[in-house]
Amino acid sequence: MVQQRKKSLRVRVVLIEDSDATAAIIAEALAEAGEYQISRYVSGEEFFARFTSRSAPDIFLVDSIIYDGSGKLLSSGVDIVTRLKQIKKYQSVPVIMLSTVGDERDPTFQQMVKTFYYQQKISGLTAGAADVIYKPHGIDLERDPASFPAAELIHKVRILTERRFLQQELRRKNRQLRQKNRELAKLNHNYINVLSFVSHEFRNSLMVIGGFLRRLARKMEGEAEQRDLDSIISNCEFMEDMIDRYLILSRIEMGRLRLNPTDIDDFYGEIIEPVLKRLGKKHLVDSIEYDGSLELRKIRLTADRYLLQIVFSNLFNNALKYGREGGRIVYGVDAGEEQGLRFHVWNEGPGIAHDRIGQVFGKFQRLRDKNIPEQKGIGLGLYNVKEIVKLHGGRIWVESDYGKWVDFIFWLPEVS
Secondary structure (H helix, E strand, C coil): CHHHHHHHHCEEEEECCCHHHHHHHHHHHHHCCCCEEEEEEEHHHHHHHHHCCCCCCCCEEEEEEECCCCCCEEEEHHHHHHHHCCHHHHHCCCCCEEEEEEEECCCCCCHHHHHHHHHHHHHHHHCCCCEEEEECCCCCCCHHHHCCCHHHHHHHHHHHHHHHHHHHHHHHHHHHHHHHHHHHHHHHHHHHHHHHHHHHHHHHHHHHHHHHHHHHHCCCCCCHHHHHHHHHHHHHHHHHHHHHHHHHHHHCCCCCCCCEEECCCCCCHHHHHHHHHHHHHHHHHEEEEEECCHHHHCCEEEEEEEHHHHHHHHHHHHHHCCCCCCCEEEEEEEEEECCEEEEEEEEEECCCEEEEEEECCCCCCCCCCCCCCCCCCCCCCHHHHHHHHHHHEEEEEEEEEECEEEEEEEEEEEEC
8 A cells, every 4th residue: 555655646745944055955866766746945934834735745854943045043943843743734744854063074073963963863853853864064065965965864754754654554544443343343232132132032932832841741651752852842951051141142242241149048059959950860960979178058158149050050061061971070169268269060071181271261162172072052151151250250260181070160259
């Protein structure tokens, strides 16, 4: 984009310089470069009075000291730069100040460099100039034009204008990116709204269907019919679980997942027992062991009962689905080293490879591993678990011995 601009439009240079000889040398050097269009003004006052372009130039070249025809000092380059930087449309335009230094053949030249020139340079940069170079003073430039540092000036002009074009292009791209982000945010908001609505409606219908199926199952006598109905109920429960996960995701994405903390006085009766009952598969549920140091029914905490049930439901489900067949599943609650409670759900099984642990809690992440049995799922369960734990002010992590076991551990503060 920058290259296309440079080929199609010449770089617009404004030169504020009182010396005709200096202006002629600069104009000739820019003309030889072939990519510049120069406008010259003999003073800052003339520029501010006569420059009427709606768009800013691409670079300013400003003499450090401006005199009128009689030799009277009109203004300094520092004053001009300061004024330019106070005008909004010129603030991003680079300025090179042309600072005057004495004749190199003068015995006092080095002293002038150390004092006058460096003072000018510091003042110019402080005022907002991008660079300062010096031009010779006391030399007849008409007779000795080679003494003017034209090559250095062209080099710096090229660097600064190239940088300006790149910055303009970057700002344009950033504007486009912000607009795209606004459009994506709107689309995402609409998507979440639709997801929430559809999931809610599906869930209501499935709960009605599931309820009637369970009533029908209790009346079934034939073994084959019972088996078929159990399969239908199982698939219905899977869809209910999937929709619940989408509903939680929609609330997370829209910032509507809120805590409703209550005092839980019977951790087993209020959290674990309801979860185990909903899991079904009694022979599997009975194999889940407790190994915590705290007595389950005496554990007290403040938390959102419904959301904490979702956490354990997901962790138990994962242990049942991905654990070794017939392997142990153990959960526990202990007093943490910090003020709070430490929970964990551990199971024997293939575990998780060390380099994959960081992916476990990702949204829509499903780990692919030859040692992990393929299961139906959408990759939201553990993401929702992580967000629920964070909402309680806690944290969650995973430990695993690949090929042997995996342990999901989370900590909650005493009061959320």
